[in-house]
Amino acid sequence: MLAADKKYLKLITDAVAVCANYRPKFGQGRKAGLTLAEFQELYESDEFYSWFGLSSPLMYAAHKAAGGMTSVYRQIGIGCQWGFAEVLQDHLGLAAEAATWSYTVKSRGKKPRRLSLDGRIQLDQISDATAKQRVQKWLDAACKEIGLPNPTRQSLQGSVFEVRQGYKSKDSKRQNADVANASNAYAHQYLPVVVLLSSQIDGDVADRYQRARWLMLRGTTKGTSLDSAYVFTKQVVGYDLAAFFQRNSTELKEQIEGVLQKLLHED
Numbered sequence: 616m617l618a619a620d621k622k623y624l625k626l627i628t629d630a631v632a633v634c635a636n637y638r639p640k641f642g643q644g645r646k647a648g649l650t651l652a653e654f655q656e657l658y659e660s661d662e663f664y665s666w667f668g669l670s671s672p673l674m675y676a677a678h679k680a681a682g683g684m685t686s687v688y689r690q691i692g693i694g695c696q697w698g699f700a701e702v703l704q705d706h707l708g709l710a711a712e713a714a715t716w717s718y719t720v721k722s723r724g725k726k727p728r729r730l731s732l733d734g735r736i737q738l739d740q741i742s743d744a745t746a747k748q749r750v751q752k753w754l755d756a757a758c759k760e761i762g763l764p765n766p767t768r769q770s771l772q773g774s775v776f777e778v779r780q781g782y783k784s785k786d787s788k789r790q791n792a793d794v795a796n797a798s799n800a801y802a803h804q805y806l807p808v809v810v811l812l813s814s815q816i817d818g819d820v821a822d823r824y825q826r827a828r829w830l831m832l833r834g835t836t837k838g839t840s841l842d843s844a845y846v847f848t849k850q851v852v853g854y855d856l857a858a859f860f861q862r863n864s865t866e867l868k869e870q871i872e873g874v875l876q877k878l879l880h881e882d
Contacts, residue, residue: 617862619705619854623698624863628870630694634686635877639678651675676879683878687871692780695812696733699778703734706853707750713740716775718799732796734776735805746853753840753851757806757830760841767801774806774830781815781834790820794827801828808832810844 638648641657649657651672658670703714717731738754741747750773758768777793793809800807809824813834825831832844836857840847845857860867 617859620859620863623701623859624866626697626701627691627694627867630690630697631687631870631874634683634690635874637679637683637686637878639675639682641678654678680878683874687874687878688780688783692778695780696778699776699810700734702848702852702854702856703736707736707746708742709736709740713737716803716805718803720799730792730796730799732775732800732807733778734810735773736776737773737805739772749851749853753847754806757808757841761825761828761830763806763828770804771806772804774808775800776808776810777829778810779812781811781813782817782820783815785817785820790823793824793829797824797827797829806830810847812844 638650639654640648641654643649643657654675655670655672658664658674664670700711700714703709704711707714714735715731715733716735717729720728720730722728736750738747738751741750754771754774755768757774758771777796797807807828808830809832811831811833816833821831830841832847833842834845835843836845837843838846840850845855848854848856
């Protein structure tokens, strides 16, 4: 294991570890969720549910597994977001604040909201001349790839990143938020980039993001730095992220297996 691996691996495994303790809430609003006994008490007190036998431990296990699966995907994504920001800091020499980006949205009658993306590369924050030149060359090519007009290209000071493990739904609310994120990125002179660590994304969703002028980097080890997340991290950032996952695959698989075993038990 390389020295940096331990740090990146811990960020991911710490995020995934919380899934093992997932408990469904059954609409009760409890932060910790309900135990099997609490679930059975709730469902047996409901005459309709009790007539159907919905207080069965198997029903609890099904809810726990279904919600837990969503939690696993979500926490893998969160851990990878944390790791990606660390990779930018370590391999481009960026400060923690420089490697992330947020902006404020004002709403009528409401407090301003601060929204954030998962990573940022700002050219003037890269001290290493070779790395800066490498990123600048990639940024110029990326602008041409998505057809940005020359005035927009020339005004860009870097790129911002939304990191996802995959995109398995057609959540319109999430899509609308990301389209708004792209608009705000351009308004702040950044190229918006989706870093998709798997190949899992609906074609219609991908098309919409590309129409909003997101650069889409998919989770493939083949391709170029303009379409592959792993080629980009290796050639532009200077870190072989695919090799990291390959080196640590055994430990990642063991953790996921343990989490799934726990989620699939009744309690």
